[in-house]
Amino acid sequence: MRVLLTGSAGFIGSHLTEYFLDAGHQVIGVDNYLSGQRQNTERFLAHPCFEFIEADVSAGLPSVQEKLDWVLHFASPASPPHYQQFPVETLMVGAQGTQNGLELARQHGAKFFLASTSEVYGDPLVHPQPESYWGHVNPNGVRSCYDEAKRYAEAITLAYHRHHALDIRVIRIFNTYGPRMRADDGRVVTNFVSQALAGIPLTVYGDGLQTRSFQYVDDLVEGIVRLMNVTHHTPVNLGNPDEYTVLDFARIIRDRIDPALPIVHESVPADDPRQRKPDISLAKQLLGWEPQIGLERGLELTIQSFQQHAKLSEPPRPAEHWSPL
Amino acid sequence: MRVLLTGSAGFIGSHLTEYFLDAGHQVIGVDNYLSGQRQNTERFLAHPCFEFIEADVSAGLPSVQEKLDWVLHFASPASPPHYQQFPVETLMVGAQGTQNGLELARQHGAKFFLASTSEVYGDPLVHPQPESYWGHVNPNGVRSCYDEAKRYAEAITLAYHRHHALDIRVIRIFNTYGPRMRADDGRVVTNFVSQALAGIPLTVYGDGLQTRSFQYVDDLVEGIVRLMNVTHHTPVNLGNPDEYTVLDFARIIRDRIDPALPIVHESVPADDPRQRKPDISLAKQLLGWEPQIGLERGLELTIQSFQQHAKLSEPPRPAEHWSPL
Numbered sequence: 001m002r003v004l005l006t007g008s009a010g011f012i013g014s015h016l017t018e019y020f021l022d023a024g025h026q027v028i029g030v031d032n033y034l035s036g037q038r039q040n041t042e043r044f045l046a047h048p049c050f051e052f053i054e055a056d057v058s059a060g061l062p063s064v065q066e067k068l069d070w071v072l073h074f075a076s077p078a079s080p081p082h083y084q085q086f087p088v089e090t091l092m093v094g095a096q097g098t099q100n101g102l103e104l105a106r107q108h109g110a111k112f113f114l115a116s117t118s119e120v121y122g123d124p125l126v127h128p129q130p131e132s133y134w135g136h137v138n139p140n141g142v143r144s145c146y147d148e149a150k151r152y153a154e155a156i157t158l159a160y161h162r163h164h165a166l167d168i169r170v171i172r173i174f175n176t177y178g179p180r181m182r183a184d185d186g187r188v189v190t191n192f193v194s195q196a197l198a199g200i201p202l203t204v205y206g207d208g209l210q211t212r213s214f215q216y217v218d219d220l221v222e223g224i225v226r227l228m229n230v231t232h233h234t235p236v237n238l239g240n241p242d243e244y245t246v247l248d249f250a251r252i253i254r255d256r257i258d259p260a261l262p263i264v265h266e267s268v269p270a271d272d273p274r275q276r277k278p279d280i281s282l283a284k285q286l287l288g289w290e291p292q293i294g295l296e297r298g299l300e301l302t303i304q305s306f307q308q309h310a311k312l313s314e315p316p317r318p319a320e321h322w323s324p325l
Numbered sequence: 326m327r328v329l330l331t332g333s334a335g336f337i338g339s340h341l342t343e344y345f346l347d348a349g350h351q352v353i354g355v356d357n358y359l360s361g362q363r364q365n366t367e368r369f370l371a372h373p374c375f376e377f378i379e380a381d382v383s384a385g386l387p388s389v390q391e392k393l394d395w396v397l398h399f400a401s402p403a404s405p406p407h408y409q410q411f412p413v414e415t416l417m418v419g420a421q422g423t424q425n426g427l428e429l430a431r432q433h434g435a436k437f438f439l440a441s442t443s444e445v446y447g448d449p450l451v452h453p454q455p456e457s458y459w460g461h462v463n464p465n466g467v468r469s470c471y472d473e474a475k476r477y478a479e480a481i482t483l484a485y486h487r488h489h490a491l492d493i494r495v496i497r498i499f500n501t502y503g504p505r506m507r508a509d510d511g512r513v514v515t516n517f518v519s520q521a522l523a524g525i526p527l528t529v530y531g532d533g534l535q536t537r538s539f540q541y542v543d544d545l546v547e548g549i550v551r552l553m554n555v556t557h558h559t560p561v562n563l564g565n566p567d568e569y570t571v572l573d574f575a576r577i578i579r580d581r582i583d584p585a586l587p588i589v590h591e592s593v594p595a596d597d598p599r600q601r602k603p604d605i606s607l608a609k610q611l612l613g614w615e616p617q618i619g620l621e622r623g624l625e626l627t628i629q630s631f632q633q634h635a636k637l638s639e640p641p642r643p644a645e646h647w648s649p650l
Contacts, residue, residue: 087484095420095477120464138459139445139476140483140559148473148480151464152420155473158465159412234465
């Protein structure tokens with residue numbers, strides 16, 4: 001089959017590209033490198049089944065001659081420092097970008113796959129979060145450029161399904177980590193790993209008792225592929241329900257790399273969720289899916305990758321990124 | 326001053342146009358008549374300070390030579406039958422339409438005024454609803470094309486304020502009624518008045534014990550004008566906190582027109598809010614504003630207007646409009 005994948009140069013996009021190529025499919029990747037990385041394109045450019053188009057999917061998707069089977073929309077800044085640096089672009093890729101993907105899928109009679117996010121649950125009042133939970137999102141806060149863009153993306157995707165009978169899939173991706181994350185993306189895992197490898201203190205925002213659940217990227221890819229192979233049109237959570245406090249998480253990473261490093265606390269950013277944990281009952285029942293890679297193994301693979309590939313001479317200073325705009 | 330008003334042919338747009346012209350201002354109205362009415366343009370066409378441009382604000386706003394002081398974005402289908410008939414257009418006028426208005430305001434160094442809605446609160450779990458309440462909205466339901474479009478519109482308006490220092494105003498309009506509503510808009514007031522004037526039974530959805538608060542349009546216009554004259558960048562509720570059950574409301578209207586008419590019940594539409602009542606503390610304190618026109622007087626003016634103007638030969642059959650898509 002042939003898929004067009006927006007955000008192919010992103011962290012998750014690059015792993016999906018690799019999966020599809022390994023499985024013998026044709027991949028047309030699209031990215032504008034707003035937050036994607038060129039090395040995620042370069043690693044596939046020699047592959048005969050990979051084609052790349054540098055384009056801003058919010059401005060329009062290139063016309064494709066060959067028949068597409070899927071349009072997968074994974075393009076968006078996804079980490080708070082990135083989307084708060086580019087709030088309007090983030091809003092646009094959720095609205096115009098999603099609609100451009102939906103229209104391309106309609107033209108080709110292709111299926112459409114939306115990468116939504118656990119951020120649609122906001123700072124949830126229900127724990128863990130099932131797909132039926134409507135969320136608790138501040139529509140005007142500094143995170144709203146991402147959260148509301150993704151809620152809008154879901155709404156327009158469902159509208160195309162209801163109104164144009166488009167065959168759609170929607171996933172809500174919970175925190176995911178693994179090789180090829182940007183060292184400067186400001187996320188918990190990359191911050192802690194980068195800081196620890198650089199031998200500087202690990203930065204925890206607030207008391208660190210807020211919880212997160214971390215999914216290794218290979219588990220996510222497996223869930224995506226399984227969902228492509230069933231017919232289901234409402235959102236499906238994909239995440240790892242193993243829950244850790246951010247402080248525990250800092251300690252685990254610190255102790256793996258350099259137990260002598262201190263952990264320092266900085267003020268908590270606006271609207272930072274206190275808890276986030278997926279209810280994955282639907283994915284279990286629908287896809288026979290659940291995460292297979294535990295935190296110890298996943299961190300081992302991630303730290304190895306960072307040690308091999310990341311340029312660690314300039315560790316990120318996420319506190320600056322986080323200041324409210 | 327000179328204002329550009331999108332949705333000028335809509336119910337609220339037409340009253341705003343009238344206010345601005347009466348106050349000696351220049352008005353450039355824009356509408357594509359998706360849900361607006363041509364008679365709302367025609368009534369002002371002879372006025373020397375009124376100009377009208379027929380355009381879809383989602384596709385782009387016309388360039389304007391004269392310096393604009395305000396861009397007011399009031400364009401959108403706003404009643405459930407209309408937005409559920411045009412879900413994609415409704416989503417687009419919230420995203421692309423709002424952004425086109427923001428960009429036009431930037432070009433002119435003008436201020437931007439967003440008409441948002443109490444629908445951003447969804448089916449609220451807090452009662453009455455203050456502006457600080459984050460809402461309870463189903464991002465995938467049949468109403469999400471409107472609710473999520475308006476939440477997105479707020480988010481991108483705030484993003485332009487934070488990122489581009491645009492001077493903005495945002496109001497959340499609660500149920501509003503008055504002359505020039507479309508007889509077929511499927512709203513509670515127009516349904517009941519049209520049905521009673523046509524001598525047919527009044528249709529109540531569900532048990533009728535869900536509550537609504539109804540604001541007469543002149544009070545809303547007064548609130549809008551007062552907000553234009555202060556500097557305040559976060560959303561402000563404008564609505565009438567006097568709360569009635571829908572059933573009481575049906576009885577009041579029925580008894581005014583023909584007490585012999587029966588009230589019939591039909592099944593309740595999906596995600597219909599149980600309660601909706603504004604907390605207007607902020608508008609009181611900020612604007613010295615509160616509604617002045619009670620339900621008796623407002624209904625008298627509305628029914629008179631419907632008797633004079635509405636074509637009542639074909640009363641609406643809202644139950645058909647309401648079926649989930």
